[in-house]
Every structure is written in structure tokens, then in C-alpha cells.
Amino acid sequence: MEQQLQQLKEEALQAIASAADVKSLNDVRVKYLGKKGPVTDLLKGMGKLPAEERPKMGALVNEVRGEVTAELESRMAALEEQAVAKKLEAESIDVTLPGTAVKTGNHHPLTRIIEEIEDFFISMGYEVAEGPEVEKDYYNFEALNLPKGHPARDMQDSFYITEDILLRTHTSPVQARTMEVKEGKPFKIICPGKVYRRDNDDATHSHQFTQIEGLVVGENIRMSDLKGTLDRFAKKMFGEDREIRLRPSYFPFTEPSVEMDISCFKCGGSGCNVCKKTGWIEILGAGMVHPNVLRMGGYDPDVHSGFAFGMGPERIAMLKYGIEDIRHFYTDDLRFIGQFRRTEG
Amino acid sequence: MKVSLNWLSDYVDYEGVEPAELAEKITRSGIEVDAVDNRSEGLKNIVVGHVLECSQHPQADKLNICRVDVGEEEPSQIICGAPNVAAGQKVVVARPGARLPGGVKIKKAKLRGEESHGMICSLQELGFDGKVVPKAYASGIYVLPEDARPGEDALGLLGLDDTVLELDLTPNRSDALSMLGVAYETAAILSKDVKLPETAHEEAAEPASGRLNLRVDASEANPLYAAKVVRNVKVGESPEWLKARLMAAGVRPLNNIVDITNYVLMEYGQPLHAFDYDRLATGEIVVRHASDGEVIETLDGTERKLEPHHLVITNGREPVALAGVMGGANSEVHDGTTTVVIEAAYFSPASVRKTSRELGLRSDASTRFEKGVDPNRVAEAGERAAALMADLAGGEVLAGTVLFDELDKEPKRVTVSPDFINERLGMKIPFEEMEEILRRLQFPYEAVNGQFVIDAPTRRVDISIPEDIVEEIARLYGYDEIPATLPVTESIPGGLTPYQAKRRTVRRYLEGAGLYQAITYSLTSESESQKFALETAPVTRLLMPMSEERSTLRQSLLPHLLEAVTYNTARQTNSVALYEVGSVFLGEGEDGLPTEVEHAAGAVTGEWSGGGWQDGQKPVDFYAVKGIVEGLAEELGLSEKLSFRKGEMDGLHPGRTADVLLDGERVGIIGQLHPSEQKARDLKETIVFELNLQQLLREETEALIYTPVPKFPSISRDIALVVPKAVQAAVLENTIRTHAGKTLKDVRIFDVYEGDRMEEGMKSIAFSMTYLDPERTLTDEEVSEAHKRIVSALEAEGAQIRN
Structure with a gap:
């Protein structure tokens, strides 16, 4: 019987080794270890043995069964692994094919610029103020120290609706309106919006464009505060190593008035085609609020002072992104707008 | 204003300052110099010539052979084509080797067999603008006065040994529309005196x-x-x-x-x-x-x-x-x-x-x-x-x-204190420095009780208030000297208003939904101005439009948005999805101004999804765009208040247009373009929407409070109905909601079928209802009860239940 057992073990181990897949291995298990298998038979036949041989024989049968089972399991694991590998192999795909597109749109470049400017000034404690695009002559001109017949009205030929109503030529009327609302209290605002001028549309002119203006009114607001504010703005918008310079200029609503240049962000000041070889790029106009404007807004120029600044998002976008024609902003060509999706920096 | 520096030197001595440096100083202190034109730049070897003889070229009618004394032993032969050349004239000769503007180089040449040693010049050839050339010489050579000496450098005689500064004047500085005004400005910058022109003359006895x-x-x-x-x-x-x-x-x-x-x-x-x-x-x-x-x-x-x-x-x-x-x-x-x-x-x-x-x-x-x-x-x-x-x-x-x-010639008196000047500037300019600047400007002043009392010269019409003096001091002291500080004010929190913040949300949402932001013109033609308008209002028209195309303010964003779509499809971008947020103008509101209402509109054409290599393309349809609007409502917390009904509008497909209602009031429209409108705009199937954004954003929504995540399972039941095609899904859904009882959590339509397997004029529509009680597990019986109520209510309305 011992011999029989030994032979059985060898037979079983051989069958395990030659099983090629999970199914045939299962068959092997059923055949040798199953309820009707030879090992079970041997155990059943134990009763016929003399009592003193039974423990020895029992141990031997168990040992063989253990060995065969272990071999079976290890073989089973190997076969399963093979099967999985085969399945995975069959499932492999071409990972270089493009992914399924997530179709999203994106903002207009002017919105990108305007929001960037808004967010900077909001972080400095400014509110965003808005006003109508069709304005009264009073808010567009008179309240800004541009009485009828003022020579500076030449600078901005306008679209009138009636003698007293026109499409606003700048966002400054929002300043005048805000002063009325704030009733003498200090405030800091920026005013983004669309404006209109009587220009023929060409590469550098558009009858409709956008502006952002800022206004700070309070006690003892100084020109140095304007300079410091603009300096931070320039660095935030155009890079930390930008420098600014102020040049005297003229606007009817400010006195003194200045224009702000930044050191060229392309060449750093050595002179290139962007800065027209001057090293400087004109970015915005600014100044200290004219006392007449304060007075008309209900502020006492002896107590209050303020500064204001204004810039054109189109110009800033054109400089920043190297856009050559202002009309691109208003043709809404997806090949243009679609370029202003990704983050910078 | 063009300023000849030779001329300017009559009044102010700027010796030692190069033109470019002078231009920079003038720019930095207040008047922008646009260009520095060195008029002799690139000019060389241009002399006075004396035409000794002049005869017609034997081979050419329009050419003359001139013998010209150019100050050398032998006269030069020069061929000249100008009609006004004549013997005896003193002329300007560009000799061989000469350079003219634009890099033109003069060489010895042969013209129709005759040698020409140089060229007799017109003023235009020397760089003068044709508009300033005296009429007598406009179409020929320039003739110099008789006393010009042959061989002498002609540039000096013509005033070309000069540099011209081109000033870009702001409207306030009309004083610099004169050489004397520029002289005063230059003198102030360089701290020099101004020498005035001679006005003395003899007088005859006769009065x-x-x-x-x-x-x-x-x-x-x-x-x-x-x-x-x-x-x-x-x-x-x-x-x-x-x-x-x-x-x-x-x-x-x-x-x-x-x-x-x-x-x-x-x-x-x-x-x-x-x-x-x-x-x-x-x-x-x-x-x-x-x-x-x-x-x-x-x-x-x-x-x-x-x-x-x-x-x-x-x-x-x-x-x-x-x-x-x-x-x-x-x-x-x-x-x-x-x-x-x-x-x-x-x-x-x-x-x-x-x-x-x-x-x-x-x-x-x-x-x-x-x-x-x-x-x-x-x-x-x-x-x-x-x-x-x-x-x-x-x-x-x-x-x-x-x-x-009867003219008032009194100067304007301006009183200003040095403290005021320094406070406004945020600087500490010493009193003496301010005095020095006033002297340089030649502003007569007196210092009275620590204040400057200034009689502003009448040539400076722009000086009348203390702030003007602040500017004068600052610009001549130098803006570079102003320190950089930040305003010290009561700290006010900045930020966007709720409206502005929500508007940004709307934009982000629409972009996330696949639309690109467009910005179009507010002005359109009067005939387009009211097209697609949500409400009727008088138009706002310009008094003097530049063209009919830009004469009237828009009352809908769609016409220009559709124009932009056509622009894109005409350039092979076949799938276009655009949106715009902007104002429409409804005349006449308060104060005579039109009422400006902010709208959001979109236009979508071409394929909406797919288009990759995996599956086919799906063209945009009404429901894709309605989905965008519904999603927007959800984003704004308005889902419950928003509803849709069949709508109509000129230019839109009568069977594929819906009104968008907020609490029952129309706030927008969704629709497919009418085929004839599509054709007129050269478009394929295009779906549009326009919403009164202002009304949507002004709507206050409740504070967001969390609902506990359900602890008990939900139970779903489906039902398929057969109804006449004209029956609207919303009506059926409403019946379901009314009769299901309060455990009904959600109703979803998961299938609609109108194909040939249906009886003529009928459609099948399938709903899935989800029931949930947050407090306990629902029993099958309870749900079956609710389901039975729904079935009988639907049957009562004529729907057949499909099995």
C-alpha cells in the first residue's frame, strides 16, 4: 500500500505539471483528490488495515495529499497568472491615439485683460463700478470739467443721440456718478466698460473699444500715492522688474496730468521694435483729480483730493500678446479667440 | 508744431545741448516731441551752380544740356529735364558722389549719348514736402537768388543745416503754437533768458x-x-x-x-x-x-x-x-x-x-x-x-x-502755498527751489506770508488755479523725484458686487459648456436693431451716424452674434459655439436715456459632440442648447423658478422655439433659426438663445444649506406611455408630480420614440420615478400605491400605459 501511495503521488505530480490550463488542472484535482479519487479510496480502505498500522499509514496518506495539494495550488496560481497576462495582452490599446476631447470654450482676450486688472485692484481694496453706455452730456463732459465749447472736446468726437445724450466717449462718467452716490465719503473704484468714438475702423482705430479707469478720493491723497499705485500695477501686470516713469500731459479732468510709461518688457529698456527704440512704452494716462471735478461731485477740494487713471485694454492686450490689428477684437474669429485659453506664468 | 532749431536760437541760447537731448528734456518736462528731424541727414556734396548755357538735347525733346559753373575751373555738363531751367540761373547741383534723401546716390551718367556730371535739383528731391514748395518751383528745379556763389554749399542757403522738432501739443499748451512760446519753455527748462524779436521801425509823418x-x-x-x-x-x-x-x-x-x-x-x-x-x-x-x-x-x-x-x-x-x-x-x-x-x-x-x-x-x-x-x-x-x-x-x-x-489784458492772479504744493505731490521741495522754478518760468510772483502770489503771464492761458502751479513746479522739478507711496485711507473692503460675481459665474459656466466669448458692436443698422428683441421698445438712433450699418443701438445681441458665426463658417470653421454678455438698449427710459439691460446670448452651429476617431459626430440640436440654459439656471439656483413653453419669434423655427420663463414671466428665448433666416445668413442649422441676464442675476436665491445624505435606500419605478404627438412632456410630468405623493424624489424622462413602430400620430414616452423617504425604508407596497395613483391619473388624461 505504501508503494501504491508513492506511485499515486508521482502520477499526480506528473499530471499537475502537464496540465496546460486552469480547467485541466481542476480535472487533475478532481481526479486525484476528489471524493471519488484514489486518495479518498485509500483512506476508505484504511479500515481493513491492522490497528497498529493505521496511524502510520494515515500520516503517510495525509503527507501525500498535502504534497499534491501544495503542488496543485502553486501550479494553479501560475496558470491563473498566465491567464491574466494573456487577457491583459489581448486588451492592450494604442495609447498614442488622441483622448476624447473635453469641449470647452474660453474667454475673450479683452475679458482676460480686464479681469486681471480688476483682480489686481480688488486686492488693493477697490470696488468695481459700472455705468450706462449711453450718457448725458453732463456726466460725459461737463461734470468732468469739459464745459460746452471746451477745446478738449475736439480730442474725442462723439456719437450724439440728441444734443444732450451721447454714447459715452470714456468711462469717466462713472467717476462722476460714483462721486454723487458716495456723498462725500472716501472711496476707491475702478470702472471697466465699453466706450465709443467717431472713428473709422482700421488697424489702430475702432469706433467701439474698452477702457478701465480708476479713481481714489479721500483726504490727503497725494501724487506720490498715484505713482506708488501705478508702480505696483505695472509690476503685477507686466513683470516684477518693470520700472515706470511719469511724463507731464494734459487731461481736462486732472491737474497735474501725466502719462505713464513702463520700461519695455521685451528688450528691458535697451530699445527694440515694441518700444520703437525708446526703451519705454506708453501705457496709461493719469493725474490728480481737478478741483472742479471734485466740486461738481460734491467733494470740497480744500478737504479732499484724489487721483485718477485710465487705460485701454485693447492697447494692453495688443502689447502683451503682440496683436497687430485692433479689429481682431471685434471680428470674433475662433482662430483668434481660441488662442486665449491657457494660463501664463 | 514744427520747430526749427535754427530759428529757435534767435530767442534762446541752447548751445551745448544736442538736438536729441533737447527733445528729451522738452518731452520729459511737458511737451511731447514726436520726431527729431535732422534735415541735412544723408545729404552730401550739394552745391550752388551757375547755369552758363542751356541748349536742347539733340536726341530728346524734354531734356536740356546745361553747362554749369560749380565753382571749379571747368564748367560741368549736366543734363536737366526740368521745364524751367534757363541760362543765367543760380541753381542747386548735386555733384557726382552726392547723396540725396532716401539714400539716392548721384553718379556720372550718360543720358541719350550725352554725359551728365550731376543733377540740378528740385526742392522735393532735396527732401522738401511738395506742399511747402513755392508754386513757381513746384514742378521744376529751384532757383536761388543771384548773389549765391557757385561752388558754395547749398544746404545752408536752403536752411537744410537745421534740425526740426515736431511737437505733439496737448490742447492746453496753445502757448507753444509759437516760436516764442517754445522759447519760453526751452528757457525754463535750460534756465536761460528769452531774447524778444525786434519790433522797432521808422514811421512816416502821415498818420x-x-x-x-x-x-x-x-x-x-x-x-x-x-x-x-x-x-x-x-x-x-x-x-x-x-x-x-x-x-x-x-x-x-x-x-x-x-x-x-x-x-x-x-x-x-x-x-x-x-x-x-x-x-x-x-x-x-x-x-x-x-x-x-x-x-x-x-x-x-x-x-x-x-x-x-x-x-x-x-x-x-x-x-x-x-x-x-x-x-x-x-x-x-x-x-x-x-x-x-x-x-x-x-x-x-x-x-x-x-x-x-x-x-x-x-x-x-x-x-x-x-x-x-x-x-x-x-x-x-x-x-x-x-x-x-x-x-x-x-x-x-x-x-x-x-x-x-476793450480787451482785458490783466494777468490771472494765483495764490498758492508751498505746503499745498508739497502736500499734493507727497514731496518736500524746499521753498527756494520753488522760487527758482517760478523765476525760470518767468512767472512774476511775490512771497506774501509764506504764500506765493503769482501773476500768471497771459501767454499761458492754461494757468489759473493753484493746481496749475503744482503741475508747473512738479514738471520742472522732475516727476522722477516723486516718491512711490500708497494712499493712506480708511480701509474699505473692495471686491465685486454679488451681481458682478454672478456675471463672472455665468461666463465661466458658458465657457465650460463649450461656448467661446464674443464681443460684438453695439451699433447696428436700424433694420437689424430690433430683430430677435425680447421686448418691443423705441429704437435709439444716432444723430449723425457714420454709416447706416452703425446707426442704431441694438435691442438683441443675436444679429451681430450670428454675423460672427457666419464669419467663422465662411472661413472653414464649421462648428461654431459663441456667446456674448452685453447690453441692449431700449429707448426711452429715465432721464431720456434708453434703458440698458444686460443680456446673455449664444449661437451654436455644426457638430456638438463627437467628431473624434471613436464615434460619429452629433450635430447640435435644440435640446443641446436648452441643456445649456437649464444648466445655467441650476448654476444660479433658479432651476425651480425656471420653466419653458412653446414660443414664437420672427426669424426662428415656429416648431422649435421655446420661451424661457422665470416665475412665469418671459426672460428669454431658445430656438432654431428659421430655414429662410439660415439661408439669408448663409448658415447651416443654428440654434440660438438669448436671456435677460439682469433679471436672472437680480433674482435673490436662498442661502445654501446642506440636506443630509439619505440613510435609506430609494426605490425606482418606470412607466412608458403612448400619447398623441402634440402632448407635451411637461404636462405629463406635471401630472406625475401632482399625484405621486411626497415621497417622490425625482422624475426623469429616459426614452421618447416617434418612429414607424408607433401608430400614426402617436408617440411613446418613458418616465423613471425615484421614491425616497429620508426617515425610513420605503416598502414596496407604499411605492406601488403611489405608482397606481400616477397610472390612473395619466389614464384619466388619455394616456395609454405601454407594457
Whole structure:
């Protein structure tokens, strides 16, 4: 019987080794270890043995069964692994094919610029103020120290609706309106919006464009505060190593008035085609609020002072992104707008 | 304003300062220098020549063979094609090896077999603008005066050894519309003195008042009129230096009398006019307003019909000049003029501005009067012109001035304290430095009780308030010296208003949903302006549109948005999804202004999903765009308040249009373009929407409070119905919701079928209902109960239940 057992073990181990897949291995298990298998038979036949041989024989049968089972399991694991590998192999795909597109749109470049400017000034404690695009002559001109017949009205030929109503030529009327609302209290605002001028549309002119203006009114607001504010703005918008310079200029609503240049962000000041070889790029106009404007807004120029600044998002976008024609902003060509999706920096 | 530096050096000594450096200093302290034009740059080897002989070229009709003395032993042979070349002339010769503007190089050449050693030049060839070249030489070579010496460098004679600064003046600095004004500015910058022009002249014994009577009937528009009379003038060409200066300033020389008035205009910024005394005919000048319909022929040869508020100079009978704007043809100085009346006047800015605008006539004179000339230099400019006419035209100046003068010539007094100046600037400029700057500016002042009391010179019309002095001090002290600080104010929180923040949310959402942001024009044609408008309102039209296409404010964003879609599809971008957030203008609201309402609109065409390599494309349809609108409502917390119903609008498909309702009120529209509209716009199937954004964003939504995540399972039941096609899903859903009881959590439509497996005119529609009780597990019986109620309610409305 011992011999029989030994032979059985060898037979079983051989069958395990030659099983090629999970199914045939299962068959092997059923055949040798199953309820009707030879090992079970041997155990059943134990009763016929003399009592003193039974423990020895029992141990031997168990040992063989253990060995065969272990071999079976290890073989089973190997076969399963093979099967999985085969399945995975069959499932492999071409990972270089493009992914399924997530179709999203994106903002207009002017919105990108305007929001960037808004967010900077909001972080400095400014509110965003808005006003109508069709304005009264009073808010567009008179309240800004541009009485009828003022020579500076030449600078901005306008679209009138009636003698007293026109499409606003700048966002400054929002300043005048805000002063009325704030009733003498200090405030800091920026005013983004669309404006209109009587220009023929060409590469550098558009009858409709956008502006952002800022206004700070309070006690003892100084020109140095304007300079410091603009300096931070320039660095935030155009890079930390930008420098600014102020040049005297003229606007009817400010006195003194200045224009702000930044050191060229392309060449750093050595002179290139962007800065027209001057090293400087004109970015915005600014100044200290004219006392007449304060007075008309209900502020006492002896107590209050303020500064204001204004810039054109189109110009800033054109400089920043190297856009050559202002009309691109208003043709809404997806090949243009679609370029202003990704983050910078 | 073009400033010849040679000319400027008559009044201010800027020696040691290079033109580029001077330009930079002027720019940094207040007047922008646009260009620095070195007029001799690139010019070389250009000399005076004397044409000794001139004969026709044997081989060419239009060419002449000239023998020209260029200061060498042997005359040079030069071929010249100019019609006005003649023997005896002194001309400008570019010799072989010479350089002309634009890099032109002159070489020896053979023209039709004859050698040419150089070129006789026109002024244009030397870089002069054709507009300033004297008419006699406009289409030929320039002829120099007889005393020019052959071989002499011609650049000096022509005033080309000069640099011209082009100033870009802001409207307040009209003082710099004159050489003297620029001289004062330069002197202030460089801390120099100003040397004034010579105005002294001899006078004849005869008094001017004996020849000329003056009456001003409009003293408000003309508070000062000073007339000088000069007799025995000889009209002719001006000397070379004067012509050169005028051309450098951009003025075309005409004859010595007119040239002198123009010269003084440029020098003083005071426009003058010269009348031919004999042509005046009456010996009288009367300044008055025109009578209605009165006519004048101005110097440019145009007849102009006048109105009663136009100011005219008359001879007592008829207009001889349009005051401050342009002279009349009937009194013009001509070659035979012997006696001249010089007019030096102050015309009020408002009057000149109005006249020049209305008649569309702008001149060097009107530009200056409009801004206000220096009251204290009017008469002086007249004297200067008289002196020059005596000097350059051999005239005799009659004694005295015929004068009407009611003009206020007092300087404006400005009082300002040094503390105020420093406070405004955020600086600490010492008192003495401020005094020094006032001296440099030649602003007379007194220091009284620590304050500056300044009499602002009348040439500086822009100085009248303390802030003006702040600017003067700052710009000459240097803006670079201002420190950079930040405002010290009460700290106010900044930020966006809820409306502005929500508007940003809307934009982000629409972009996330696949739409690109467009910005289109607010102005459109009147016929397009009301198309697709959500509500009817009067149109807002411009008084004077530049074109009909941009004449009226839009009442819907869609027409231009669709234009943008067509623009894209015409350029092979076949799938286009655009949105815009912008205002529409509904006339007439408060204060006579139109009511501006912010809208959001979108237009989508082409494929909506797919299009990759995996599956087919799915074109956009009504439901894709409705989904965007529904998603937006969800984003804004308005899902519950928003509903849809069948709608209609011109230009939209009558069977595929829905009104968008907020609490039952129409706030928008979704629809497919009508096939004929599509065709007219050259578009394929296009779906649009437009929403009154203002109404959506103003709606206050409840605070967001979390609902506990359900602890108990939900149970779903499906039901498929067969109903006539016209039955709207919303009606069925409403029935379900009404009868399901309060455990109904959600109703979802998961299938709609209208195909040929259905009976004619019928459709199948399948709903899935989800039931949930947050407090306990629902039993099957309870749900079956609810389901039965729904079924019988639906059947009662005529729906068949499909199994």
C-alpha cells in the first residue's frame, strides 16, 4: 500500500505539471483528490488495515495529499497568472491615439485683460463700478470739467443721440456718478466698460473699444500715492522688474496730468521694435483729480483730493500678446479667440 | 508744431545741448516731441551752380544740356529735364558722389549719348514736402537768388543745416503754437533768458488814421483790433532765410507781404492778416456780424454763405474777411499791391471756433484764435510785421495804430502755498527751489506770508488755479523725484458686487459648456436693431451716424452674434459655439436715456459632440442648447423658478422655439433659426438663445444649506406611455408630480420614440420615478400605491400605459 501511495503521488505530480490550463488542472484535482479519487479510496480502505498500522499509514496518506495539494495550488496560481497576462495582452490599446476631447470654450482676450486688472485692484481694496453706455452730456463732459465749447472736446468726437445724450466717449462718467452716490465719503473704484468714438475702423482705430479707469478720493491723497499705485500695477501686470516713469500731459479732468510709461518688457529698456527704440512704452494716462471735478461731485477740494487713471485694454492686450490689428477684437474669429485659453506664468 | 532749431536760437541760447537731448528734456518736462528731424541727414556734396548755357538735347525733346559753373575751373555738363531751367540761373547741383534723401546716390551718367556730371535739383528731391514748395518751383528745379556763389554749399542757403522738432501739443499748451512760446519753455527748462524779436521801425509823418477808419460793432467777439498801414511796399519774393524758415515750419511761401504775416504768426502765435488797401476801396474797416445769407468768397476760392453769428471784417459795405478764419479774395494782396493794411486782432475763441466748425474751415489762424491768443502780444505782433515790411519790402509805416481796444489784458492772479504744493505731490521741495522754478518760468510772483502770489503771464492761458502751479513746479522739478507711496485711507473692503460675481459665474459656466466669448458692436443698422428683441421698445438712433450699418443701438445681441458665426463658417470653421454678455438698449427710459439691460446670448452651429476617431459626430440640436440654459439656471439656483413653453419669434423655427420663463414671466428665448433666416445668413442649422441676464442675476436665491445624505435606500419605478404627438412632456410630468405623493424624489424622462413602430400620430414616452423617504425604508407596497395613483391619473388624461 505504501508503494501504491508513492506511485499515486508521482502520477499526480506528473499530471499537475502537464496540465496546460486552469480547467485541466481542476480535472487533475478532481481526479486525484476528489471524493471519488484514489486518495479518498485509500483512506476508505484504511479500515481493513491492522490497528497498529493505521496511524502510520494515515500520516503517510495525509503527507501525500498535502504534497499534491501544495503542488496543485502553486501550479494553479501560475496558470491563473498566465491567464491574466494573456487577457491583459489581448486588451492592450494604442495609447498614442488622441483622448476624447473635453469641449470647452474660453474667454475673450479683452475679458482676460480686464479681469486681471480688476483682480489686481480688488486686492488693493477697490470696488468695481459700472455705468450706462449711453450718457448725458453732463456726466460725459461737463461734470468732468469739459464745459460746452471746451477745446478738449475736439480730442474725442462723439456719437450724439440728441444734443444732450451721447454714447459715452470714456468711462469717466462713472467717476462722476460714483462721486454723487458716495456723498462725500472716501472711496476707491475702478470702472471697466465699453466706450465709443467717431472713428473709422482700421488697424489702430475702432469706433467701439474698452477702457478701465480708476479713481481714489479721500483726504490727503497725494501724487506720490498715484505713482506708488501705478508702480505696483505695472509690476503685477507686466513683470516684477518693470520700472515706470511719469511724463507731464494734459487731461481736462486732472491737474497735474501725466502719462505713464513702463520700461519695455521685451528688450528691458535697451530699445527694440515694441518700444520703437525708446526703451519705454506708453501705457496709461493719469493725474490728480481737478478741483472742479471734485466740486461738481460734491467733494470740497480744500478737504479732499484724489487721483485718477485710465487705460485701454485693447492697447494692453495688443502689447502683451503682440496683436497687430485692433479689429481682431471685434471680428470674433475662433482662430483668434481660441488662442486665449491657457494660463501664463 | 514744427520747430526749427535754427530759428529757435534767435530767442534762446541752447548751445551745448544736442538736438536729441533737447527733445528729451522738452518731452520729459511737458511737451511731447514726436520726431527729431535732422534735415541735412544723408545729404552730401550739394552745391550752388551757375547755369552758363542751356541748349536742347539733340536726341530728346524734354531734356536740356546745361553747362554749369560749380565753382571749379571747368564748367560741368549736366543734363536737366526740368521745364524751367534757363541760362543765367543760380541753381542747386548735386555733384557726382552726392547723396540725396532716401539714400539716392548721384553718379556720372550718360543720358541719350550725352554725359551728365550731376543733377540740378528740385526742392522735393532735396527732401522738401511738395506742399511747402513755392508754386513757381513746384514742378521744376529751384532757383536761388543771384548773389549765391557757385561752388558754395547749398544746404545752408536752403536752411537744410537745421534740425526740426515736431511737437505733439496737448490742447492746453496753445502757448507753444509759437516760436516764442517754445522759447519760453526751452528757457525754463535750460534756465536761460528769452531774447524778444525786434519790433522797432521808422514811421512816416502821415498818420495811419488819416487813411483808415475803424469801427467795431461786435466788441464781445472782437474786443481788440489794431491796424497798421504800410505804404509803398514792393511785393516780391521773400529773402531766402525767411522762405527757408516758413518751409521748415510747414508753410508755403507766397510773396513777401503774406510771408511776413505768416512768419509773425509762427513767431508770436498771433494770426495777422494783410489787406490790399486800394482793393478795400472805402478806406474803412467795420467789424460786425454777418447778415443772414450774406456771401463771401474766401482766399481758397470758395463761396461761403454766412449766418448772423459769423463775424466778418467788412469795408463798410461788404465782407472782406471771415474774422480769424480766412481772408476774402476781394481784398487779397497781389503783385501790384502798394499799400497794405495789417490787421492784428483778438477774436474770441468761442466765435472763431463756431465759425470755423460750421464752415468746415480750419486754418493756422483759426486754430490759434480758438485756443486764445496772448492779449498782451496782439499789438506787438502788428508792430513786428510792420517792421519786417519796412525792412524786407521797402515799405513806409504810417504813424500810429488805428485801434479799437476793450480787451482785458490783466494777468490771472494765483495764490498758492508751498505746503499745498508739497502736500499734493507727497514731496518736500524746499521753498527756494520753488522760487527758482517760478523765476525760470518767468512767472512774476511775490512771497506774501509764506504764500506765493503769482501773476500768471497771459501767454499761458492754461494757468489759473493753484493746481496749475503744482503741475508747473512738479514738471520742472522732475516727476522722477516723486516718491512711490500708497494712499493712506480708511480701509474699505473692495471686491465685486454679488451681481458682478454672478456675471463672472455665468461666463465661466458658458465657457465650460463649450461656448467661446464674443464681443460684438453695439451699433447696428436700424433694420437689424430690433430683430430677435425680447421686448418691443423705441429704437435709439444716432444723430449723425457714420454709416447706416452703425446707426442704431441694438435691442438683441443675436444679429451681430450670428454675423460672427457666419464669419467663422465662411472661413472653414464649421462648428461654431459663441456667446456674448452685453447690453441692449431700449429707448426711452429715465432721464431720456434708453434703458440698458444686460443680456446673455449664444449661437451654436455644426457638430456638438463627437467628431473624434471613436464615434460619429452629433450635430447640435435644440435640446443641446436648452441643456445649456437649464444648466445655467441650476448654476444660479433658479432651476425651480425656471420653466419653458412653446414660443414664437420672427426669424426662428415656429416648431422649435421655446420661451424661457422665470416665475412665469418671459426672460428669454431658445430656438432654431428659421430655414429662410439660415439661408439669408448663409448658415447651416443654428440654434440660438438669448436671456435677460439682469433679471436672472437680480433674482435673490436662498442661502445654501446642506440636506443630509439619505440613510435609506430609494426605490425606482418606470412607466412608458403612448400619447398623441402634440402632448407635451411637461404636462405629463406635471401630472406625475401632482399625484405621486411626497415621497417622490425625482422624475426623469429616459426614452421618447416617434418612429414607424408607433401608430400614426402617436408617440411613446418613458418616465423613471425615484421614491425616497429620508426617515425610513420605503416598502414596496407604499411605492406601488403611489405608482397606481400616477397610472390612473395619466389614464384619466388619455394616456395609454405601454407594457
